[in-house]
Amino acid sequence: MCSIIGYYGIDTAAPILVKGLKRMEYRGYDSVGVATKSEDRINLKKGVGKVSEVNNTEQLDKLPGTIGIGHTRWATHGKVTDKNAHPHPSNSGRIAIVHNGIIENFSELKKILEKKNYTFKSETDSEVIANLLQMHYDEKSDVKESLIETLRDLKGHYAFVAMFEDGTLAAARFHEPLIIGVGKESYFLSSDVLGFIEQTDDAIYVDNGDFVLIDSAGLQICNFDGTPVKKQITKVSKEFADAYKGDYAHFTLKEISEQPDTIIKAGENTIEAIEQATDYIKHAKNVYITGSGTSYNAALVAKYLMSKYAKIKLEPIISSELPFSPDSIEPNSILIAISQSGESADVLEAVNIAKKSGAKIISIVNLLTSSLVQESSVVIGMNCGPEIGVAATKSFTSQLGIIYKVTEKICAGCIGVDFEKISALIAKILSSHSKIMEVAKQLKDVSDIYILGRGIHYPIASEAALKLKELTYIHAEGIPGGELKHGPLALMDSNVFVVIINPNDSTYNDTITSAREIKARGAKIIGISDKKSDVYDYWIEIPTIEESMFPIIEIIPIQLLAYYSALEKETDPDYPRNLAKSVTVK
C-alpha cells in the first residue's frame, strides 16, 4: 500500500505535497518522491527513506512549480531502491506517474511496450502506466483519449495520478482509494483526506471506475468510457484534521492514551446500525466473523462473548483464509467483517466471496468512506478518530466496545457492561506507566516472548504477541494456557520471558499452575493481574472488574509494554519496518 498525492493550484506545489505525504506516511514509508511541472518541463526527485529524511537530502520541497505529484511507497514489486521509488517518468520524460495498487498484467504490457522500443528503469509494475500513457498520447495527442486507452489496457487494482508536461493532471481509481480536495483556487488528488485536510475540508470521493482530469479549464470527472459524471462536494469531518501528535512523542502513544475516550464513543455514531445488526444476527441461520491482524483477534473475542452470553455461535475466519476454506459460506448467512481501514484487500475479498453466496454483510469499520462500507448492508462505526500508528491500538478496543454493545443488546443486558467504569479503569492503568517502563527495559535483549492466556484471555494473548512483534521485532507468540504442555514448554529456559494474562477469575488457578511450570524451567514471568503472586518476577497490576470485561482493560498495559520496549530497542513505534497500516493489495 502506498500513498499518492497531486496538487494543481496557484501556490508552490512541492511544500504542500511534502506536507501531505508526511501525513499519509502511515500508508507506506520505505521511499518517497515528488515531481513538479515548471516552464513546460517535469522536475523529479526521489529516494529511499522516510519523508523527512529524503526531504533533508533531496530538498523535495524546493522543487519549483504550482502543479505536482508525490508518493510514499510500500514495496510490492521490486526492492526498496531509489530507482523503484515513485514518481516514474515515461521514456520521453513528458509524463510522470505515481501509483498505489498492483497492475496484474504488467509483464504482458511491458513486453508489448519493449517491442515498441520502450525501456524500463525500475523493477516496478507501476512504470508501465507511464509508458502506456505516453504511447497512447503520442498516437492521440489528447490527454483524455490517451487515459481512456490506458485504462482499457490495465488489469489489477489501482489508483494513480499522472502529470503531463503541459500541466494536466490525470487520475484514475479502480479498487484503490482516490479523493479530490477542492480548495478556493486549487485541487488536490489524494489517497486519504489527510493528504489535504490542512488546506481544505471540501472533498469529492471518486467512485470506483471513474477518472479525473484537472487542467486550466477546471475539473472533469468521467467514467472509464469517458462519459462525464456529476459528483457532489462533501464536507470532510473536522475530526480528520485531528491527526496530530500534539505533545506526544509518537502517534502510537497518543492513540493508546485516547482509549478512555474512544471506548465510550465506540459505535455511538451509528446507534441504529447496532440495533439493526442485533436483529440480523438474531435471525441468521449462520453467522461468520472475519478480519485480518488485530481485527481478527477482535473477532476471536466476539466468538467467545456471543457464545457465552448471547448463546449465538459465530465462526471466526481469517479473511485471507476464506478463499481457501473448504466449507463455503451457507446461504442466508451473516458475515461480520471487522476492519479499521475498511480497505484491507483480504477482508474485501472475503466479503466478496460471502456476498456471492448470498450472505448479508455487517461491517465494523472506522473509515466510513471506505470500500468495505459500500459492500455492507449494515455499518457500525468504530468512531475512534484517525489511527495513524501502524500497529492498531485504540481501534482494537473500539472494536471490542462494539462487540460488547451488540452482545449486550442480543442478551438484553446480561453482561452489564459499564463503559464509564471501563473508561475510568483504562485511565487508571495509563496513569501508572513507571512499572511498565521498568519491565520494558528487561525486554531489550530478549529474543523470544510468549504470552499465555486461557478462555477469553487467549485472543488477548494473540493480540499481545502481535503488538510485541510489530513494535519491537521480538519473536512473540500467544499460547492458550493449556497448550503449554503440548509443545511450548520445550522452549522454556532462562533466555525466555513469558507474559501471563492472569486476572483473578475462573481461569486464575489453571494459569498460575502454568506459570509455575514455566518458572521451574527458568523463564522469567511477567504477570498481568489484579492479584499479586510470588511466581511473578514482574507484576503489572490491573484493576479488578467483572470477568467478562477484563479483555478490554488487560490489553492496555501490553500495548504500553510493546510501545516502551520499542523505545528501548530504538525501533520506530509508529512505522514498524516492512509493514503498512492497511494492506490494500493481496
Ligand code: G6P
Ligand atoms: C495490517 C496492519 C495491522 C492491522 C491489519 C488489519 O496488517 O499492519 O495492524 O491489524 O492490517 O487492518 P484493518 O484496517 O483491516 O483492520
